[in-house]
Amino acid sequence: MLRTLDARHHRFGLNAPFRIARGVKTAADVVTVTVRQGSVVGRGEGVPYPRYGETIEDALSQIAQVAARIEAGASRDDLRTLLVPGAARNAVDCALWDLEARLAGTSVAALAGVAPPAPVASAITIAIDTPDAMAAVAARAAYVPLLKVKVDRTDAAMQIAAVRSAAPTPRMIVDPNESWTIAELERWQDLLVEHRVDLLEQPLPAGEDAVLAGFASRVPLCADESLHTSADLETLAGRYQYVNIKLDKTGGLTEALALADAAKARGFGLMVGCMVCSSLGIAPALLLAGEAAFVDLDGPLWLSEDRPGGVTDRNGVLAPPQPGFWGSAA
Template sequence: MGRLTLSVATESLRLAQPFRISGYLFERFDVVVVTLSDGRFLGRGEGDGVYYLKDDAPHMLAELERFRDVIEADPSREELRALMPPGGARNAVDCALWDLEAARHGMPVWRLAGQAAPRALRTTFTLGADEPQLMAQAALRCVQARAIKVKLTGDTELDLARVAAIRAARPEVWLGVDGNQGFGIGQMDALVAGLVTHNVSLLEQPLARGKEADLEGYQSPIPIAGDESILTLADVPSAVGRYDVINIKLDKCGGLTEGLLMAAEARRLGLDVMVGNMGGSSLAMAPSFVLGQLCDIVDLDGPTFLSADRQPSVDYVHGNVWSSAEVWGVGAKVAP
């Protein structure tokens, strides 16, 4: 087994404007960028962490230092998965290993993963919680969107007013909502009934993490997705009977390697699959784009919130997201 050199940088990615969800207001994404070099090739990966698990930049940096010897021993992706815990740090390293492997073999990651050539994916564009008419105006400004996801706050009356205003402004789009753990089971009937009225196609994580059992036996005409409740491969079986869809995020599960395993297990169990993101630049979206080739719902709009993305970047055209190997997936040679 060879040796690698691990380099780590932190970056504060400023948002173009503050973004509000249930219980949180974001003004920036603090990410770590991992670079792995074998002296000839290099690979890169970006981790944003998981804010509600206190997996922030200082925690990710500490994890990377704690496992530096493991990482620099040039482990396989499966070895890394067994040795490091899930989270943003492992995600950054796992994605850097995929990038490095692609460079060593001179082929894109999608081929290494056994996939067909990638296609552009319809992605949702997310609206942060605000006053209903302001959200409707934001929906109108998002001209290219063919799918919109609406952040809710747990105030059923206000949330349904938000959805009604957006639906009136954009009657043609696919519409989903994200509760971000803001509701209780006692609010579900009124919430779901109102969402049906406005032709909403997905209700994501309405209940708090730890309250999943409250959904057992609950009959909803709208598919319910588990996000904060489904972190890793080990959590996927618990979704059966509670959720219809699982939302895989690489920062939660610890990288593309585990994300692909989660998608396969969800399919085996009869669940639909969604890919999302905790935020970040195009370097974070590109690995999720590979996973998105296997998904029913794609939510990869993180870079659209940034005041400036890194280059090269993923492209957003006609409501679709596209990532080429120039962004990530065929690493560059190390300069002599």
């Protein structure tokens, strides 16, 4: 039976500006893919990311160029040659996983051979603001298990200190989003230890992180922008101790699962992350969360309105979407 594919742009307003070192956003722009086979429908979502040269228009164009192949029955494995890793492939890949599970009357977790999604402690992100404003946000989240603190170059030390003072208990990830230099990383080692930072995510620009080879950081380093697929792992050894797997970088759940296995085999610890997205982008990523030491899947919590039936948060613990939302018929 032939399939039909539909891809379109959806915009979700945010409940507050999301500021990181490279800019600010007030809405989440996503590509939603629906693949229908008879009466069965699979869905997937991708977030084109300007940092990687992606736009909504380009993602929709990429999908349109391969739509006929998908409708004729191309598989998830075929996608690896049809589309490059990125948001467009992620949306299609996850839609095909969803469709396959529903057609088989099973779940994506069962098909992938992983544990079904379960409630998980997920980072609550504190976006860049003045140190006082960030401390106020941290105080309201002082008892969650994990915070992720976005920082810049100018006020990083004060931002970290302010958040830790307001929230002394949670584990903490600090994310400069490539904005630091190696000199700043060296200078702030004592600060990071003093404020009990558990993980430092991508402090240097991806193209300049070769200087991390042999650098004895006192806080574990995690590759984000430097990692897309399993092909990148070889160059990251000796520079980072953790890798942040995001489906919008890998090009979907298929490659993300392979990347997780390859990273563990090489001795990397795992973090699972996301873009600012709806729960449709988070549901597949939750299948990786059980293997991760750090989970950062709070993207939908920034939306003023999520897709119905999506994830819910209670004191920093993220519960999976309602049954039937994605990855199984019920």
